[in-house]
Structures are given as C-alpha cells and as structure tokens.
Amino acid sequence: MKRVLLKLSGEALAGEKHTGFDEATVLGVANQVKTLVDDGIQVGIVIGGGNFWRGRTSENMERTKADQIGMLATVMNCIYTSEIFRSVGMKTQVYTPFVCGGFAKLFTKDEAVSFLEEGGVAFFAGGTGHPYFSTDTGTTLRAIEIEADVILLAKAIDGVYDSDPKVNPDAKKYDEISIAEVVDKRLAVMDLTASIMCMENKMPMLVFGLEGENSIVNTVRGKFNGTKITV
Numbered sequence: 001m002k003r004v005l006l007k008l009s010g011e012a013l014a015g016e017k018h019t020g021f022d023e024a025t026v027l028g029v030a031n032q033v034k035t036l037v038d039d040g041i042q043v044g045i046v047i048g049g050g051n052f053w054r055g056r057t058s059e060n061m062e063r064t065k066a067d068q069i070g071m072l073a074t075v076m077n078c079i080y081t082s083e084i085f086r087s088v089g090m091k092t093q094v095y096t097p098f099v100c101g102g103f104a105k106l107f108t109k110d111e112a113v114s115f116l117e118e119g120g121v122a123f124f125a126g127g128t129g130h131p132y133f134s135t136d137t138g139t140t141l142r143a144i145e146i147e148a149d150v151i152l153l154a155k156a157i158d159g160v161y162d163s164d165p166k167v168n169p170d171a172k173k174y175d176e177i178s179i180a181e182v183v184d185k186r187l188a189v190m191d192l193t194a195s196i197m198c199m200e201n202k203m204p205m206l207v208f209g210l211e212g213e214n215s216i217v218n219t220v221r222g223k224f225n226g227t228k229i230t231v
Contacts, residue, residue: 003042005143006152010051032216042116046139049073067131078125091120097129136194151205158209159227176228205229
C-alpha cells in the first residue's frame with residue numbers, strides 16, 4: 001500500500017462535544033498519520049463538515065446555498081486539522097476545487113500528487129465544488145484522481161452492517177463484502193453516487209471505527225476488525 005485517501009467525519013473531530021473541534025482527538029489522528037508518513041505511506045485526507053453544518057435539515061434555505069455553506073465548513077475543518085498536523089512535524093497543504101484566496105490552493109491532480117510524493121499530507125476541502133454532491137462523492141472523486149490504492153473510511157461505528165446497529169441489536173457485521181453488494185443492498189457505507197463511482201472505478205475501501213486505539217495505523221498495517229469492501 002503506497003497511497004491512501006483517509007475520510008474523516010466532521011463529527012469525529014469534535015469528539016464528545018459533537019460540535020466544533022476537540023484538539024486532543026485531532027492530535028491523536030495527527031500522530032497516527034505521522035506514523036504512516038514516516039513509514040513512507042502517502043496520505044490524502046477529506047473531512048466532512050457535520051461538526052459545523054447540517055444544511056440538508058434546513059427547510060428555510062435553498063439547497064444550493066445550504067450545500068455551499070457545507071463546503072466552507074469542510075474548508076475550516078481542513079485548515080484547522082492541517083495546522084495541528086504541522087504542529088507534530090508534517091508538511092501539509094489544503095486544496096479546494098474553487099478559488100479560496102490565500103487560504104488554500106486550487107486543486108490540480110499533478111500538483112497534489114507531486115506534493116504527496118514529496119512526503120506532504122494533502123487535504124482536499126470543499127467537496128466536489130458543486131451542490132448536490134456529498135463529501136462521500138468528493139472523497140471517491142479525489143481518491144480516483146490521485147490514484148489512491150484504497151479509501152480508508154473512518155466512521156463512528158466499526159464497520160459495515162446489514163442494518164443500523166444503533167437501532168437493531170441483531171444487526172450483522174460484514175468482515176468482507178463487495179462494492180457491488182453494497183450498491184445492490186443500499187448499505188449505508190457512503191451515499192449511492194459515491195458507492196457507484198467506487199464500483200465503476202474499482203476503488204476498494206476499508207471501513208473501521210476511528211475511536212479504536214491506533215485504528216488508522218492498524219488498518220493500514222492489516223490489523224483491524226472493520227470491513228473490507230472489495231471491487
């Protein structure tokens with residue numbers, strides 16, 4: 001495994017506060033990613049915006065504007081997290097699909113891949129830059145563009161289940177499942193658009209719970225108890 005795309009939820013950054021940032025949580029992620037970078041793994045990161053904005057629940061706003069606010073929430077998350085990463089000794093760069101002044105660089109595949117190859121951690125903020133597409137779709141798009149070997153999907157639960165384990169105590173967890181089955185069964189791994197993109201472009205995923213000790217490092221090293229999604 002040479003290059004990975006790590007997807008973090010915004011809520012994961014908030015820790016037990018469920019909103020804003022929890023620095024201890026972000027530091028924990030930073031130290032794990034540094035271990036990977038020190039091992040020679042190239043790491044790109046996409047972060048959701050749910051710790052600041054859940055615009056789709058608002059009925060008083062046009063969907064396009066709500067999604068734009070969500071995109072900006074992911075920019076804030078990436079700027080904050082990249083600075084924490086720098087504090088533990090990593091080089092970082094935030095890329096956006098739209099002009100963001102001096103806050104970030106405009107994404108191009110060539111520049112992002114070059115930065116990764118130089119040992120930097122690339123943050124891909126702003127989703128796809130368009131409304132009606134989630135950060136799941138942005139994750140899949142960037143993973144395909146940078147030719148990542150796998151998407152690391154860090155979630156609040158420890159894998160993929162046949163139903164919501166919070167609702168159904170008898171929910172069955174999959175150790176391994178194909179992306180075609182995920183699409184056919186409409187399993188809530190990513191949104192359907194993102195899942196179909198993974199299927200069509202043969203992009204595998206490793207789904208795991210972020211809260212486990214050294215969860216990111218262990219997943220990359222093959223020691224994890226999550227779900228492997230094959231292509």
